[in-house]
Amino acid sequence: MSSKVSEILNILKRTFKISLNEFLAYKVAMETWDPFETLVATILTQNTSERNAFRAYFNLKKHYPILKPEILSKASISELSKLISVGGLGNVKAKRIIEASRYVLEKLNGDLWKLLKLGIKARDKLIKIPGVGFKTADILLLMIAKEPTIPVDTHIMRVAYRLGISERKGYETVRRALMCNLRRSEYLEAHLYFIMLGRRYCLARKPKCSKCPVRHLCAKKIK
Ligand code: SF4
Structure with missing residues (x-):
């Protein structure tokens, strides 16, 4: 086989x-090597076409040029939802982004590398972040931490x-x-x-x- x-x-x-223009999470990972920004991009790709995920991401970046948990944790669901609604499920994704931001800020001091440096063992810990399932965890591990998954x-x-x-x-x-x-x-x-x-x-x-x-x-x- x-x-x-x-x-x-x-x-x-x-x-x-x-x-790169056909894979939002991959593009963001390659261009920023920033785990939090890649996490946000991956949430934006959930249940939508790649094209609409890109549009949502660019709208978000116009308003928030720097995507950091410190900043997004303070955003309101309605404000964020308006920016990303072109990708569908605006409210749901806005809530996930805000909750993930708060989690990363409160539990990891704003730094996802604290988990990623554990290597593949980080997988079970990553899925505890709101909005992060196995696919998102594996994207972060493969594309950012270069782990085998x-x-x-x-x-x-x-x-x-x-x-x-x-x-x-x-x-x-x-x-x-x-x-x-x-x-x-x-x-x-x-x-x-x-x-x-x-x-x-x-x-x-x-x-x-x-x-x-x-x-x-x-x-x-x-x-
Ligand atoms: S399109 Fe899919 S199902 Fe059809 S031959 Fe190719 S891989 Fe198989």
């Missing part, structure tokens, strides 16, 4: 060009299941199936390229199997 997953990844690398979003979940890499769709099942079948150095690429496959070909409702670049390696070709 491991050679099959690597083969799929290699085909995807030849097929797609990764642009693979954040799994809905695209990756679907693609890994259809390709037959994972027999079930649970977060941990898919994450472990991918990690077991790839080298550590491939984890970040796997995250990005499997999302690209999900966005461009392996669509949730109408996958474009006849044009899919990894069709010959797919267990569940749909049509």
Whole structure:
């Protein structure tokens, strides 16, 4: 199986060009290397398209050029919600950002590195932050702390299941199936390229199997 997953990844690398402008959390992580700003960006990507997440982020940055827990913990839900509502669930995400800011400020003295320096052991502690689930924790660990993990979003979940890499769709099942079948150095690429496959070909409702670049390696070709 491991050679099959690597083969799929290699085909995807030849097929797609990764642009920072298509991955908000990745762009923010690469450009700022700031865990708190990356955390806020990741919350903005929840349950929305990447395009709308970018718009929400840019609106937020226009008003708050520096995203720090000290600053966002004092914002009001209604004010923040107005700025980010273009990404959907404005109130919910505003509340998550404010609560996460307060948590980081009060429990970590404003510094997420206090957790990230624990390495992969920080995972269970990160998910205690309001608004942070396993995906967000794994994004911070992989992209900021450079720890070996693979954040799994809905695209990756679907693609890994259809390709037959994972027999079930649970977060941990898919994450472990991918990690077991790839080298550590491939984890970040796997995250990005499997999302690209999900966005461009392996669509949730109408996958474009006849044009899919990894069709010959797919267990569940749909049509
Ligand atoms: S062949 Fe179809 S189901 Fe399989 S990965 Fe490609 S688009 Fe998805």
